[in-house]
Amino acid sequence: MFLLYCPHCEEHREEEEFHASGQAHLARPTDPDNCTDVEWGEFLYFRKNPKGLHRELWHHSAGCRKYFNVLRNTASYEIIGSYKVGDWLDAPGEKKS
Amino acid sequence: MTRYSGIGLLKHALHHQENWQRMWRNPKPRDHYDFIVVGGGGHGLATAYYLAKVHQKANIAVVEKGWLGGGNTGRNTTIVRSNYLWDEAAHLYEHAMKLWEGLSQDLNYNVMFSQRGVMNLGHNLQDMRDIQRRVNANRLNGIDSEVLDAQQCKEIVPIMDCSSSTRYPVLGASWQPRAGVARHDAVAWGYARAADALGVDIIQQTEVVDIVVEDGVAVGIQTKQHGLIKAGRIGCVTAGHSGVLAGMAGFELPVESHPLQAFVSEPIKPILDTVVMSNAVHGYMSQSDKGDLVIGAGIDGYVGYGQRGSYPVIEHTVHAIMELFPVVSRVHMNRQWGGIVDTTPDACPIISATPVENLFFNCGWGTGGFKATPGSGHVFADMLANGKPNKLCKAFNMFRFHDGALIDEHGAAGVAH
Numbered sequence: 001m002f003l004l005y006c007p008h009c010e011e012h013r014e015e016e017e018f019h020a021s022g023q024a025h026l027a028r029p030t031d032p033d034n035c036t037d038v039e040w041g042e043f044l045y046f047r048k049n050p051k052g053l054h055r056e057l058w059h060h061s062a063g064c065r066k067y068f069n070v071l072r073n074t075a076s077y078e079i080i081g082s083y084k085v086g087d088w089l090d091a092p093g094e095k096k097s
Numbered sequence: 098m099t100r101y102s103g104i105g106l107l108k109h110a111l112h113h114q115e116n117w118q119r120m121w122r123n124p125k126p127r128d129h130y131d132f133i134v135v136g137g138g139g140h141g142l143a144t145a146y147y148l149a150k151v152h153q154k155a156n157i158a159v160v161e162k163g164w165l166g167g168g169n170t171g172r173n174t175t176i177v178r179s180n181y182l183w184d185e186a187a188h189l190y191e192h193a194m195k196l197w198e199g200l201s202q203d204l205n206y207n208v209m210f211s212q213r214g215v216m217n218l219g220h221n222l223q224d225m226r227d228i229q230r231r232v233n234a235n236r237l238n239g240i241d242s243e244v245l246d247a248q249q250c251k252e253i254v255p256i257m258d259c260s261s262s263t264r265y266p267v268l269g270a271s272w273q274p275r276a277g278v279a280r281h282d283a284v285a286w287g288y289a290r291a292a293d294a295l296g297v298d299i300i301q302q303t304e305v306v307d308i309v310v311e312d313g314v315a316v317g318i319q320t321k322q323h324g325l326i327k328a329g330r331i332g333c334v335t336a337g338h339s340g341v342l343a344g345m346a347g348f349e350l351p352v353e354s355h356p357l358q359a360f361v362s363e364p365i366k367p368i369l370d371t372v373v374m375s376n377a378v379h380g381y382m383s384q385s386d387k388g389d390l391v392i393g394a395g396i397d398g399y400v401g402y403g404q405r406g407s408y409p410v411i412e413h414t415v416h417a418i419m420e421l422f423p424v425v426s427r428v429h430m431n432r433q434w435g436g437i438v439d440t441t442p443d444a445c446p447i448i449s450a451t452p453v454e455n456l457f458f459n460c461g462w463g464t465g466g467f468k469a470t471p472g473s474g475h476v477f478a479d480m481l482a483n484g485k486p487n488k489l490c491k492a493f494n495m496f497r498f499h500d501g502a503l504i505d506e507h508g509a510a511g512v513a514h
């Protein structure tokens with residue numbers, strides 16, 4: 001059972017209160033009318049699937065109902081930390097992409 | 098390969114079962130193979146078998162990082178059915194179903210394929226409309242499929258609570274009589290033994306750590322235990338680790354890896370002689386020949402490579418099962434485990450050429466690829482042999498996520514497993 005920290009509620013809560021909403025930091029194409037099929041396809045369907053550090057969007061669905069990001073290791077299941085959408089949390093040995 | 102037979106069984110009984118031959122060799126890898134299949138699950142082993150058998154190819158290796166069938170093949174709940182909604186999927190899974198029907202004979206190995214029927218329940222009007230639509234589509238594709246009402250469900254599964262007093266009452270179901278279950282380990286072992294007999298080298302305990310690409314062409318694999326092994330064509334059949342393998346070759350796949358779990362109870366007397374699945378309440382159950390109840394669940398919502406599932410999912414699944422089958426409420430659970438399933442956005446597999454020449458992927462089977470094992474191996478062998486897809490698997494190329502030609506089986510076929 002994950003204990004996730006909601007940066008809005010400023011509390012640790014159990015996994016069951018949350019809903020995993022996939023990869024974080026997905027930017028919608030800025031010029032959607034002029035996207036190629038490949039660009040649209042990548043935006044809609046291609047997600048990072050790392051065995052290791054991953055940035056994900058979580059929804060505090062049975063709590064404050066707000067979204068936030070989690071930096072987590074998908075192999076060891078270690079949770080590095082939570083941060084608000086629009087913020088950034090540095091990971092050991094990782095550069096902002 | 099000495100063939101298995103009734104007489105053989107008797108003969109070995111007289112010798113205290115001490116002289117059984119090994120099922121496959123344990124060869125040292127050669128420097129070069131014409132075909133390397135990465136991943137020794139059912140799909141990979143079937144691919145190698147059909148390459149040798151149907152396409153008469155030689156110089157083939159299967160490279161597996163652990164032991165045969167130790168991935169999802171040996172962790173799944175073994176439901177086999179072919180009642181998918183869309184033509185492309187229905188044809189592919191029905192192709193597999195036909196191969197299942199002759200598989201034990203073909204492999205000379207009892208895969209315990211048992212066509213005990215599979216019931217997919219509907220709990221509300223929309224479920225029932227979807228079921229009717231799918232059953233009609235199945236029939237148009239020549240697949241056996243029927244709509245049952247609650248009364249008929251109750252006749253087939255007396256232990257199921259089909260009353261109207263439950264929170265999610267059973268209104269009816271789709272029913273595929275030819276569907277059923279098979280013994281998962283036997284499928285891996287049967288294919289391995291038959292492939293080995295045709296000269297395929299099965300190389301276990303050998304992890305692929307890199308795919309060597311020169312000028313856009315895959316030329317070999319780098320392994321942790323045996324260094325470089327060169328290859329003509331490479332087929333990756335690595336399920337939950339497909340994204341990792343694609344990363345080695347420098348591209349991304351539209352797959353996400355999620356934990357999926359299952360559990361079994363203590364063995365009890367026979368109470369269920371078919372398979373019952375419910376997508377709406379998210380649980381399904383069958384009973385193995387040993388007597389344990391085999392119970393499955395949904396995936397964990399997050400990406401994960403730990404081969405275990407989360408506790409909330411166990412709890413939800415148990416709720417669903419107890420509501421459907423109140424009689425099992427005091428049965429003890431024996432074991433719980435997880436596998437890593439590679440899900441795609443349209444819940445259909447990827448059987449495809451890739452941006453790298455001579456490198457092919459067969460993945461994305463997600464939560465429901467065991468049923469496809471023979472068909473998947475069959476069409477992928479064809480792809481490796483000819484370098485291009487045949488008509489059964491053409492639609493399943495990875496580029497459909499660019500041009501939008503998805504085969505949306507999500508929800509449509511009540512895709513669970």
Ligand SMILES: Cc1cc2nc3c(=O)[nH]c(=O)nc-3n(C[C@H](O)[C@H](O)[C@H](O)COP(=O)(O)OP(=O)(O)OC[C@H]3O[C@@H](n4cnc5c(N)ncnc54)[C@H](O)[C@@H]3O)c2cc1C
Nearest residue numbers: 136138139140162168169170173174176305436466467468
């Ligand atoms: C709990 C659970 C229940 C399921 N229930 C059903 C069901 O009822 N019906 C159904 O049809 N399907 C079901 N499935 C799905 C089904 O198990 C899979 O789709 C199917 O078994 C995939 O087979 P495979 O051979 O492709 O993969 P696997 O059997 O996972 O084989 C892949 C192999 O690749 C190897 N590998 C990975 N990386 C490397 C590397 N770097 N080098 C070398 N080898 C590597 C792995 O060790 C593994 O053995 C279920 C899955 C799970 C987890």
Ligand SMILES: [Zn+2]
Nearest residue numbers: 006009060064
């Ligand atoms: Zn909150």
